[in-house]
Amino acid sequence: MAAESTPEPGIPGGADSGKGPRHRRQRGRRKGLLVMAWTAAGIIVLGGTGAGYLYFKLNGNIKSVDIDQALGSARPTKIDDGSENILVLGSDSRSGSNKKLGGGTDDGSARSDTAMIIHVYKGHKAASVVSIPRDTLIDRPACTDTKGDKHDAASAVMFNTAYSTGGAACAVKTVESITGIRMDHYLEVDFSGFEKLIDELGGVEVTTTKAIDDPDSHLKLKAGTHTLDGQQALGLVRTRHGVGDGSDLGRIQLQQAFIKALVDQVKHVGVLTSPKKLYDLADTATKAVTTDSDLGSANSLMSFANGLKGISASKMHMVTMPVEYDPADPNRVIVLKSKAKQVWTALKNDEQIPKSATKGNATGEAAGVVTSSS
Structure with missing residues (x-):
C-alpha cells in the first residue's frame, strides 16, 4: 500500500501528489525516528498485568x-467531543544507550526529527496522521519549558528547533501555534528503544518495490520482501538519500508506510505469545516512552491504549502537512497556508481531511517504495 493512498469509503481521506526539485545531499547523517504511539501503547496492553511487582x-x-x-x-x-489529538515525537539524544547509534549531538542534548499529529476520530475507529517535516520553516512562539526556563520567540527557523530549544513543552506550544488545535496528549520514543522494540517483536515484514542503498543510514535492501530487524528498521525510517528526491519529505513517506506495516505486525502478537515475551515487550516499550503527565502511569497508558487498539492500519489516513520547497533553499520547505488551514479545520471539526488539501503538494517522490507485506 502507498504511504498516502486514497482511503476506503467512510475513512477520513485524501492523497498527496505532485513533485518537487531534487534536494542537494547534505553532509553528516540526518537523524530521524519513527514514533509509533500505537506500537508502544498496544504492547503495554498486551503485556501489562495490572497488579503486583x-x-x-x-x-x-x-x-x-x-x-x-x-x-x-x-x-x-x-x-470535548470524544476525539483526541496526540503529538508524537522521536528523541535522538546522544546520551546513555543512544550514543552507540551515532550521529546527532555529542553533548547529551536531544533533538526531534520526526513529528506526527494523530487525530483519533470520535468513536475511536479511525484516525488521521499528519506528519510535520522537520525542515519546515516556521515562526516559533515564545515558550516556557518544564523546568520553568523561558525561551524567546524566533522567526523563520526549522520546526525541529522547538524541541531542541525547549523540549516537549515548547514542541507542543509550537504545534498548537501552527495548527490552532489543542494537543490532548504527548508521546515520545527514543532511538535505542525503537531498535530494541523491533527486535523483540521478531522484526517487521515489508516489501520494497525498489532497491534502497543509503550508506548514511547503513541500509541496503534489494527490491522484494524483507523482515527487518531493529537496526534495519531504524535505517529505513532514517534514510533520505536512498529513495525519492533525497529530501525529508521522502523519508516521511517511508515512515508512514512502515507505520502501517508495524501496526499490522503488532496486531499479530496475540494469545499464543508466551507471558514472558509479552512482559519483555511491555518492559521495552515503557522504558522507551516519555508521556505527558496524564499518561504517566501504566494504568493511564493502558487505558489510553485500549481506546486505540480498535484502529487498524486500513483505518489510518496518513498525510504530510501541506508544504512546498523553499525557492531560496531547496533543503527547506515552507507551509502552504491555505491548504494547511483546510487540514487543521477538518481535524478541529472531527471531519475527513479533504483531498484538495493534499493534492499537488511537495511529497519527496518516495510513495510506494515501501509497502506492508500483510
Missing part, C-alpha cells in the same frame, strides 16, 4: 513531563 516495574519505567503546567492556560480550547 510486574505492574510496579512497568509503572516505574515510564517517564512523564507536566506540559499543562509549563504551558498554562494560553492554549487552544480543549474540544
